[in-house]
Amino acid sequence: MRRLYCTAGAGMEELLAQEVRQKLCASQVEQIPGRVFFSTNAEPQTLTQLKSAERLFLLLHKAEPIALPNNPGKAAAVIKERVVGDPDIWKQTLLSWTAFQEELECRRDQGHKRKREEDEEESVTEADGSTHTVSSNTHLLEKQKEVGKESHLQTLSFRVSCRCSGVIARSDNPQRLSRIIGMAIKEQLGWKVDLREPVLEVNVYLSDDHCIVGIPLLKHPLASRSYMKHNGLRSTIAWAMTSLCPDELNNCVILDPMCGVGAVLLEAAQEYSNAVFLGMDTDGSQLQKAAENVKASGMEGRVQLLQSSALEIPLADGMVDAVLCDVPFGRKFSCSSDMTTALPLLLREMERVLRVGGHLVLLLSLQLSAQLKKIICTPEQEKHSKSLDTNSVHTEPSNAHKESTETHKTLLISSLQSQKKHRVSLGSTDAFIHTYTKMQTQTHSH
DSSP: OEEEEEEOOTTOHHHHHHHHHHHHOOEEEEEETTEEEEEEOOOHHHHTTOSSOSEEEEEEEEEOOOOOOSSHHHHHHHHIIIIIOOHHHHHHHHHHHHHHHHHHHHHHTHHHHHHHHHHTEEEEEOTTSOEEEEEOSHHHHHHHHHHHHHHHHHSOEEEEEEEEOTHHHHHSOHHHHHHHHHHHHHHHHOOEEOSSSOSEEEEEEEOSSOEEEEEESOSSOTTOOTTOSSOOSOHHHHHHHHHTSSSOOTTOEEEETTOTTSHHHHHHHHHOTTOEEEEEESOHHHHHHHHHHHHHHTOTTTEEEEEOOTTSOSSOTTOEEEEEEEOOSSOBOSSSOBHHHHHHHHHHHHHHHEEEEEEEEEEEEHHHHHHGGGTBOOHHHHHHHHHHHHHHHHSOOOHHHHHHHHHHHHOOBOSEEEEEEEEEEOSSSEEEEEEEEEOSOOOOOO
16 A cells, blocks of 8 residues: 545535545545645556646655754754655655556557567577577566666666745745755765756655655646646546536536547546547637647547527527536626626527436636526525516616616526536636526516
């Protein structure tokens, strides 16, 4: 069992904890802001398939927060004791890291490995015509490999990447702490500092709550998808939209009416092999990039792209099982209207093509998310608003009635029942993922 942790964007920790339990059969799952810790014996190839994580680390240790003295000598002593700790733990962790890398390499080169194994034995013909098999020096090669590994442990090159938050961040800076930690590791373990091309990177996170030391298991973030030649919405958020859907999406028709470069559809397509996907966008250049992403992912037969407006979806009523949509934040939706104005019309059109029992998943800015309250209502709210509207025909409405009547003009949809609302970070801003289920056929108000 390896003790690992993953970093995650704000709001993704709970989803990541669920994913490692389901996909890795992980135990001892613990989440803190920005990180999820777990134990698993899952194969490296399976670990690389995590969709909600940013980066994957082998955990060296997780301890209580530290307070560093101002005196450099005393600070170095504290770091040597609290951050570096027992050299044997580092050596064992490094052996685990090396084994992980070898397993990944083995997976990548299975075809070549089989060929090498076949070439290890040669058929030799003697002078008398008899033949026998001569085995290559496999055991000697393995022994040399082990000796090389031991030597490698002694001369390993590394660098330290330190991140701080809270009190320690206000009293010190990451660069200085990285230098102090690096010197302590060099002294304690005999490793060589290499800031440009190290074999190993040591990540240290110091906060008011934790001291966490880990080693990245992969050079590239898990969030970087090899099939995304053109990046759009962050892949972890696109995956979250799929995972938050109330039902699995196999044997379904799934629509993204504003698909951009296809990030949401491709994340869903990776998860559900028996679904059909339709992506639409008004921007031809975006659709071209989406087509290139679809081709890179090998999904040409399952993801269809169409240039069309989300305000006029060219599908009959109730034709799709799920609508997944990253609604643009604050950008011009058309020449004459912005997204705030267009949102009610967009939602009506999405609701129209969705079958009863189908699901709507929306990623919205905080401002657009607040606007949903004026667009999607319960049947009771709709009846109440219609009653107020009817009364206003016969009487001069008060200010309160005027407000209710104005609100009724935008309370367009009563067929969608809210399921979940999940806040996530997009880096510079936050957003909400809303999920709805269509409960009935909508009778639109005019």
